[in-house]
Amino acid sequence: MELYKLTIHEAARLLDRREISCTELTESIISRITDVEDRIGAFITLDIDRALAHAKFLDKLGPAGYEKTALTGIPYGLKDNICTSGIKTTCASKMLENYVPCYDATVYRKLKAVNSILLGKLNLDSFAIGSSGETSYYVQTSNPWDPEKVPGGSSSGSAAAVAADEVMFSLGTDTGGSIRQPASFCGIVGMKPTYGLVSRYGLVAFASSLDQIGPLTKDVTDCALVLNAIAGYDAMDSTSANRPCPDYSACLVDDVTGIRLALPREYFNSCQSDEVRSQVIKAAQMFEEMGAVVEEVSLPLSEYSVPVYLMLSSAEGASNLARFDGIMYGYRPDGANSPEEIYKRSRTEGFDANVKRRIMLGNLALDSGKFKNYYLKAARLRTMIKQELDKILGKYDIILSPTTTETAFRFGVIRENTLDKYKQDICIVPANLAGLPAISIPCGFDSTGMPIGMQLMGKAFSDGLLLRVAYTFEQNTDYHIKRPMLHRGDVNAV
Amino acid sequence: MRFETIIGLEVHIELSTSTKLFCACSTAYGAPPNTQCCPVCTGMPGALPVLNRKAVEYAVKMGLATNCEISEFSRFDRKNYFYPDLPKGYQITQRYRPICTGGYLGVESEGCLRKIGISRIQLEEDAGKLIHNEAEKVSLIDYNRSGIPLIEIVTGPDIRSAHEAVEFLESLRLIALYTGISDCKMQEGSLRCDVNISVKPAASGSEYGTRIEIKNLNSLKAVRNAIEYESERLKVLLSSGGCIIAETRRWDDSNNVSEPIRSKEDVQDYQYFPDPDLPGVYIDRGWVEEIRSGLPELPQTKRRRYIEEMGLSEQDARLLTSEPYRAYFFETCVEECGKPKAACNWVTGPLTRLLKDKNLSFSAPGISPAYLAGLIGMVDKEIISYTIAVNVLSEMLDTGLDAGSIVEKLGLRQIADEDMLTEIVDRVLYENQDSVRDYRSGKTKAFTFLMGQAMKASKGKAKPELLKTIMERRLDQL
Numbered sequence: 001m002e003l004y005k006l007t008i009h010e011a012a013r014l015l016d017r018r019e020i021s022c023t024e025l026t027e028s029i030i031s032r033i034t035d036v037e038d039r040i041g042a043f044i045t046l047d048i049d050r051a052l053a054h055a056k057f058l059d060k061l062g063p064a065g066y067e068k069t070a071l072t073g074i075p076y077g078l079k080d081n082i083c084t085s086g087i088k089t090t091c092a093s094k095m096l097e098n099y100v101p102c103y104d105a106t107v108y109r110k111l112k113a114v115n116s117i118l119l120g121k122l123n124l125d126s127f128a129i130g131s132s133g134e135t136s137y138y139v140q141t142s143n144p145w146d147p148e149k150v151p152g153g154s155s156s157g158s159a160a161a162v163a164a165d166e167v168m169f170s171l172g173t174d175t176g177g178s179i180r181q182p183a184s185f186c187g188i189v190g191m192k193p194t195y196g197l198v199s200r201y202g203l204v205a206f207a208s209s210l211d212q213i214g215p216l217t218k219d220v221t222d223c224a225l226v227l228n229a230i231a232g233y234d235a236m237d238s239t240s241a242n243r244p245c246p247d248y249s250a251c252l253v254d255d256v257t258g259i260r261l262a263l264p265r266e267y268f269n270s271c272q273s274d275e276v277r278s279q280v281i282k283a284a285q286m287f288e289e290m291g292a293v294v295e296e297v298s299l300p301l302s303e304y305s306v307p308v309y310l311m312l313s314s315a316e317g318a319s320n321l322a323r324f325d326g327i328m329y330g331y332r333p334d335g336a337n338s339p340e341e342i343y344k345r346s347r348t349e350g351f352d353a354n355v356k357r358r359i360m361l362g363n364l365a366l367d368s369g370k371f372k373n374y375y376l377k378a379a380r381l382r383t384m385i386k387q388e389l390d391k392i393l394g395k396y397d398i399i400l401s402p403t404t405t406e407t408a409f410r411f412g413v414i415r416e417n418t419l420d421k422y423k424q425d426i427c428i429v430p431a432n433l434a435g436l437p438a439i440s441i442p443c444g445f446d447s448t449g450m451p452i453g454m455q456l457m458g459k460a461f462s463d464g465l466l467l468r469v470a471y472t473f474e475q476n477t478d479y480h481i482k483r484p485m486l487h488r489g490d491v492n493a494v
Numbered sequence: 495m496r497f498e499t500i501i502g503l504e505v506h507i508e509l510s511t512s513t514k515l516f517c518a519c520s521t522a523y524g525a526p527p528n529t530q531c532c533p534v535c536t537g538m539p540g541a542l543p544v545l546n547r548k549a550v551e552y553a554v555k556m557g558l559a560t561n562c563e564i565s566e567f568s569r570f571d572r573k574n575y576f577y578p579d580l581p582k583g584y585q586i587t588q589r590y591r592p593i594c595t596g597g598y599l600g601v602e603s604e605g606c607l608r609k610i611g612i613s614r615i616q617l618e619e620d621a622g623k624l625i626h627n628e629a630e631k632v633s634l635i636d637y638n639r640s641g642i643p644l645i646e647i648v649t650g651p652d653i654r655s656a657h658e659a660v661e662f663l664e665s666l667r668l669i670a671l672y673t674g675i676s677d678c679k680m681q682e683g684s685l686r687c688d689v690n691i692s693v694k695p696a697a698s699g700s701e702y703g704t705r706i707e708i709k710n711l712n713s714l715k716a717v718r719n720a721i722e723y724e725s726e727r728l729k730v731l732l733s734s735g736g737c738i739i740a741e742t743r744r745w746d747d748s749n750n751v752s753e754p755i756r757s758k759e760d761v762q763d764y765q766y767f768p769d770p771d772l773p774g775v776y777i778d779r780g781w782v783e784e785i786r787s788g789l790p791e792l793p794q795t796k797r798r799r800y801i802e803e804m805g806l807s808e809q810d811a812r813l814l815t816s817e818p819y820r821a822y823f824f825e826t827c828v829e830e831c832g833k834p835k836a837a838c839n840w841v842t843g844p845l846t847r848l849l850k851d852k853n854l855s856f857s858a859p860g861i862s863p864a865y866l867a868g869l870i871g872m873v874d875k876e877i878i879s880y881t882i883a884v885n886v887l888s889e890m891l892d893t894g895l896d897a898g899s900i901v902e903k904l905g906l907r908q909i910a911d912e913d914m915l916t917e918i919v920d921r922v923l924y925e926n927q928d929s930v931r932d933y934r935s936g937k938t939k940a941f942t943f944l945m946g947q948a949m950k951a952s953k954g955k956a957k958p959e960l961l962k963t964i965m966e967r968r969l970d971q972l
């Protein structure tokens with residue numbers, strides 16, 4: 001049996017019945033990585049020995065030796081902007097090439113506590129700024145469905161590794177769609193929880209008011225399991241929500257009767273691909289047939305969401321990245337003779353062009369002469385966009401839309417067409433601006449065989465309901481079962 | 495031409511919370527470098543700030559004590575700039591929504607009370623400390639100070655002289671000491687001050703002159719000297735038709751001069767914006783009232799009470815209140831003995847001097863105020879003389895015993911027995927017949943000498959007035 005193909009819930013059942021051992025499961029994953037990592041390029045840091053040792057240790061202890069949860073013994077990967085003590089956390093940058101944190105991010109601490117097995121750190125757009133996965137300093141991740149195409153970003157490695165069965169799940173971070181967009185491009189489930197549901201402590205911040213950590217998994221059931229493990233109040237994060245979390249697995253009910261779905265006209269109209277649009281509309285019709293209420297709505301402020309997002313995320317990003325100046329943190333150039341020279345050369349040589357562009361944009365937004373017209377105006381618009389979404393979500397349970405306006409594109413396209421590609425984020429950035437939960441799940445394939453994702457967005461802290469509706473769709477379709485052909489062993493899988 | 499000097503202050507006071515503003519690290523002074531820091535206060539990638547409630551309480555205390563409005567909603571902002579002592583590349587401070595606004599403090603100047611406006615009090619974090627090693631040509635950074643809570647108190651342009659500035663700072667310092675929000679040790683940098691100063695012709699109306707900022711003054715003396723120097727420099731410049739450039743200057747304490755650091759033209763843009771890591775703070779009115787009712791009597795009120803109710807002089811009242819523990823000692827002693835003047839004389843006189851000699855302080859004097867009251871009572875009842883009492887007090891401080899025990903133990907009770915004193919006087923007169931002769935030939939100095947001898951013979955215990963009466967009588971009888 002090819003254990004690496006299993007979902008978490010399937011593997012957990014086998015581990016539970018002791019039909020397989022942690023070591024067997026981890027070895028299977030490792031051999032899969034050996035087979036396909038050259039083609040995928042998902043990892044920045046891969047620590048096979050550590051993972052194997054951990055698995056063997058668990059087997060040696062036996063089930064009585066540790067507390068068992070669904071994630072115990074499950075091999076996974078972390079986006080490389082989540083701090084792991086003793087393991088390099090590079091943010092896919094030259095700037096942090098040698099940065100080894102001395103503390104654990106809260107999510108990593110939680111996964112350690114349930115004895116999930118960390119395989120390594122996954123690739124991303126440098127400092128999580130980007131949406132194609134092309135700006136890593138280390139490795140180019142490619143889309144498991146087509147080596148010519150991007151995996152999406154910024155959680156490029158996190159999405160591709162799950163889609164290629166190199167990990168059983170991963171954590172990514174989502175500032176303006178960075179979990180959902182690559183999940184959609186790679187044909188897997190990716191969720192941005194409600195802002196404040198998952199602690200950001202230990203996540204190297206891009207834009208603090210927008211960043212959120214979330215799961216990337218093979219199906220919705222797994223997504224709920226991972227969310228169960230990482231959600232919850234953290235006194236170390238002042239923006240963390242101090243409220244009880246439900247058991248998200250218990251939310252998974254195959255029933256959408258009476259659920260009200262809103263389809264925003266503006267989101268659908270922005271679709272560049274008719275196939276994407278029609279596939280999501282097909283999904284909406286399916287929900288309707290299953291007893292949901294589906295209606296078209298209008299969100300007139302949608303056109304402002306991407307510019308507002310760019311302005312605010314760049315402003316916060318410019319400030320958050322200021323600590324990388326070669327003094328305490330970040331690349332220190334040789335032969336610099338003054339603090340000013342260290343600053344200049346550290347930042348010139350340590351950041352890539354994409355990051356520098358956003359820092360410059362952010363500094364522009366914060367410039368005291370322009371602050372009122374740029375940052376403050378964007379902040380006000382953000383509030384208005386949130387109010388507009390809250391109003392719709394007062395009448396409807398869920399806003400349904402495509403995740404992205406087209407399927408994965410070819411490498412290099414974004415460099416030629418940066419502004420145009422920014423606009424593709426119209427369906428995904430509103431959830432970040434308003435702090436709402438949103439999930440992307442597979443809902444079909446286009447004529448070239450690339451996966452299409454659809455997004456469900458809900459009220460703040462309705463994460464459980466999102467999972468339920470996504471689960472219902474999944475139970476009645478088989479898009480999530482399809483896996484890309486990467487290796488001769490994959491032939492039977494399709 | 496007559497000139498007017500306009501001064502505004504920005505005062506930084508380090509709060510004496512036991513932990514830092516946004517993390518649980520200790521704020522204790524003097525630890526080895528970089529032993530009191532963590533991912534949060536060293537700005538490690540991914541670390542997040544969590545606000546210290548005590549620091550908010552302390553800022554509110556200062557606000558209440560200086561008649562400020564306490565904001566119902568307050569927020570933190572980032573001040574972005576690069577400096578090696580600033581690990582995050584920004585300082586967390588309060589630009590847009592400070593905790594307190596619109597207060598004032600009355601300051602006595604040339605016999606009248608002047609109101610100095612306080613435009614805002616904001617909470618912010620301190621930076622690390624740079625240590626330059628010239629010999630090895632390296633600079634080191636100690637992050638123990640990074641993240642220690644400060645309040646910045648900003649006054650209006652209401653101060654007119656160095657004297658007023660110093661009075662204002664002294665008042666702030668005392669309030670901080672009495673409310674317990676800071677130890678205000680200037681030598682440890684826990685009270686620092688920036689001075690904004692401008693000079694204009696007295697007749698020129700309400701238009702201010704060009705403003706100079708003098709940064710980082712860390713003693714009252716430096717504040718006084720810097721203001722006097724700078725206002726004189728500006729007056730001379732104006733009188734000679736010179737032009738004043740808006741600039742930031744530093745004060746050179748050893749040479750007593752100010753010198754420019756940078757002109758305001760290349761003023762930095764700090765790109766302030768609300769810190770997204772910290773949600774706004776809603777300050778509950780009930781909590782504010784709780785803090786208000788817990789405030790101690792403030793030094794100015796105390797001083798007025800000492801003068802009006804206890805009949806002390808202005809100078810004594812100032813001396814007594816110049817340290818909270820001294821005022822506490824004094825007041826408790828008065829409660830016990832009911833004699834404010836005597837208690838004041840003892841506390842400001844012998845007790846202060848003896849504590850200093852013995853390296854003690856009013857915060858841990860080694861005796862209770864009730865013991866001093868007991869001592870005052872014994873002098874009052876003429877059980878011991880004042881001179882003896884001072885020695886007894888010294889003994890009390892050394893042993894921790896009360897006055898009665900020491901007087902008994904050392905047999906210091908005053909001699910008021912006429913027969914005993916007559917016997918002593920007679921012996922002295924017999925042994926000093928030369929002096930007796932001098933006295934009779936009209937040399938009054940001889941009397942003083944004989945009295946001294948007699949007091950010595952009584953080991954200082956003779957009741958002075960009685961001894962004198964007997965001495966006079968016996969000399970007359972001879």
